[in-house]
Amino acid sequence: MSDGANGSAEIALRVENLSKNFGGVKAVGDVSVTVPKGLIYAIIGPNGAGKTTLLNMISGFYAPDQGSIHLGNEDITRLNPANRATKGIARTFQNIALFNGLTVLDNLMMGRHVHMKAGVLASFLYWGKAQREEVEHRRRVEEIIDFLKLSDLRREPTGALAYGLRKRVELGRALAVEPSLLLLDEPMAGMNQEEKEDMVRYVLDVNGEFGTTIVLIEHDMGVIMDISDRIAVLDQGSKIADGTPDEVRNNPQVIEAYLGSGH
Amino acid sequence: MDGETQFLIELVTNGMLTGMMYALVAVGFVLIYKSTDAINFAQGEFCMIAAIFIASFVFLYGFPLWLSIIVVLVLMILFNVALERVVLRPMIGRPVVAIIMATIGLALMFRGLGPLLFGAETRPINLPIPDLPIIWGPLFMSPIDVLGAAISVIFLAGFGWFFLKSRIGVAMRAVADSHQVSMAMGINVERYFVIAWVLAGVVALLGGIVWGNAIGVDTQLAALGLKVFPVVILGGLDSIIGVVVGGIIVGVVEALAAGYLDPYVGGGTKDFTPYVLMILVLMVRPYGIFGKPIIERI
Numbered sequence A: 001m002s003d004g005a006n007g008s009a010e011i012a013l014r015v016e017n018l019s020k021n022f023g024g025v026k027a028v029g030d031v032s033v034t035v036p037k038g039l040i041y042a043i044i045g046p047n048g049a050g051k052t053t054l055l056n057m058i059s060g061f062y063a064p065d066q067g068s069i070h071l072g073n074e075d076i077t078r079l080n081p082a083n084r085a086t087k088g089i090a091r092t093f094q095n096i097a098l099f100n101g102l103t104v105l106d107n108l109m110m111g112r113h114v115h116m117k118a119g120v121l122a123s124f125l126y127w128g129k130a131q132r133e134e135v136e137h138r139r140r141v142e143e144i145i146d147f148l149k150l151s152d153l154r155r156e157p158t159g160a161l162a163y164g165l166r167k168r169v170e171l172g173r174a175l176a177v178e179p180s181l182l183l184l185d186e187p188m189a190g191m192n193q194e195e196k197e198d199m200v201r202y203v204l205d206v207n208g209e210f211g212t213t214i215v216l217i218e219h220d221m222g223v224i225m226d227i228s229d230r231i232a233v234l235d236q237g238s239k240i241a242d243g244t245p246d247e248v249r250n251n252p253q254v255i256e257a258y259l260g261s262g263h
Numbered sequence B: 001m002d003g004e005t006q007f008l009i010e011l012v013t014n015g016m017l018t019g020m021m022y023a024l025v026a027v028g029f030v031l032i033y034k035s036t037d038a039i040n041f042a043q044g045e046f047c048m049i050a051a052i053f054i055a056s057f058v059f060l061y062g063f064p065l066w067l068s069i070i071v072v073l074v075l076m077i078l079f080n081v082a083l084e085r086v087v088l089r090p091m092i093g094r095p096v097v098a099i100i101m102a103t104i105g106l107a108l109m110f111r112g113l114g115p116l117l118f119g120a121e122t123r124p125i126n127l128p129i130p131d132l133p134i135i136w137g138p139l140f141m142s143p144i145d146v147l148g149a150a151i152s153v154i155f156l157a158g159f160g161w162f163f164l165k166s167r168i169g170v171a172m173r174a175v176a177d178s179h180q181v182s183m184a185m186g187i188n189v190e191r192y193f194v195i196a197w198v199l200a201g202v203v204a205l206l207g208g209i210v211w212g213n214a215i216g217v218d219t220q221l222a223a224l225g226l227k228v229f230p231v232v233i234l235g236g237l238d239s240i241i242g243v244v245v246g247g248i249i250v251g252v253v254e255a256l257a258a259g260y261l262d263p264y265v266g267g268g269t270k271d272f273t274p275y276v277l278m279i280l281v282l283m284v285r286p287y288g289i290f291g292k293p294i295i296e297r298i
Helices: A053-060 A081-086 A104-115 A119-123 A127-149 A163-176 A193-210 A221-227 A244-251 A252-259 B001-035 B043-061 B066-089 B098-120 B143-165 B167-177 B179-184 B189-215 B218-228 B229-235 B240-265 B269-282
Strands: A011-022 A025-036 A040-044 A066-071 A087-093 A181-185 A213-217 A230-235 A240-242 B132-136 B139-141
Touching: A011 A053, A011 A213, A011 B043, A011 B240, A025 A066, A025 A221, A025 A230, A025 A240, A025 B189, A040 A193, A040 A240, A040 B001, A053 A087, A053 A181, A053 A213, A081 A087, A081 A230, A081 B189, A087 A163, A104 B167, A163 A181, A163 B143, A181 B066, A193 A213, A193 A221, A193 B143, A213 B167, A221 A244, A221 B143, A221 B167, A230 A244, A230 A252, A230 B139, A240 A244, A240 A252, A240 B218, A252 B240, B001 B143, B001 B189, B001 B229, B001 B240, B043 B066, B043 B179, B043 B189, B043 B218, B066 B189, B098 B143, B098 B218, B139 B143, B167 B179, B167 B189, B179 B189, B179 B218, B189 B218, B189 B240, B218 B229, B240 B269
Parallel strands: A040 A213, A040 A230, A087 A181, A181 A213
Antiparallel strands: A011 A025, A011 A066, A230 A240, B132 B139
């Protein structure tokens, strides 16, 4: 790296002093998180700790009351969700949010939307160009379909799929965005052991093969400790710890937050 | 074939042709509902105002019909883009009823605007077609209805393909499915609202031409909006196939009522039978025949 002295080039996401209140209730208070590029970064904490609120501020669905969000070196605090997607942020939702009327293939193609250059009028008029673009996008989507082993399901409407598969399709749609930063809100929630193992493998593969920085919220401690490079712990809207899995595991504040005082 | 069967066949055919023309107006509701979740109560007035402008340009200013249609098409597109920008976009995120009220206001405005600009008399739109009825085997059809139905079929098939296959159409369905998730995918939701309103304007223009050609152009055309409401409800607000089927059902029911019930009660049954049917269907399937049942997960 030519400008290696200045480490900022290696930062994927920098969240500074972020706060969000809902009608006087503090959801997130003064949270700062720095996510280095290429890492799997977990955000954990008891229910109501503010994890999803934090994720929603990063993806642009909530406007923070205070603080700033940088993607790489760019301040994205004021961008809307659609513009953040164009900048390379993709996400999945806690309660699967697929386009249920659309097929698996069309859902994934929607993930390609940010890369579609031919404008609305152009796609009406210049069929040739729009067509060529379509073929290219379709090729990328097929790669993802192969990667996630969804080949047999590409024509199925997503509404009809089993829960674990829907989670996988949602991951696929986020991958189709080709994000530099992938936000996963409880990717393994409600899954059985086998589905969890599949999902863990996909998350690791995405991180390993494409170098995608991943920020995930998850409740399964076993999974978190296994796959995360770093972990931040939230409790009642504040960050109480961050560090490697081992550091976090042995942090007395974290133990107290999870087990309650008196233990 | 006896006269009775002949009569029935005639009623059904003409009912179906009229039904297709209803479907063309009804699809305007579907376009808006599919992408914005709102119901445009001004859809009938959109048809009316387009037809009034076309007929008036021809009769007051001597435009050729084709030129008049192109000018009004451009006007409709510009108007709908402006409408979306100025009136509807600020309402995104507000309760749907606010958008509905805005469209009702728009409807009333149009009803006043047409006569104000061009006077209230009835004018024809004369498409270049023969007056002689088309006789095909036992079928006996008016060329106006056949042309109207043909235009409907072509455009409805076009819209069907558009929503099912084209990139913009699929994106519009995605937007309708969830604004929030669409935004997370980088989809510019507002842009697809504009497209939906522009398409609704274009459909209204077609509906105005077809119906203006069939029954003449004045503010009465606006009643089409209410007239096709049973069509939309029967078919399901979000289904293009639904409006075709709903249109045909309503058209046929109307024709049968006019043919068989009117002689006993002195007329007028075709005006309310579609609504009776609508209420019956709503009791059994509240989301229409082809509509998506919305199941709330608890």
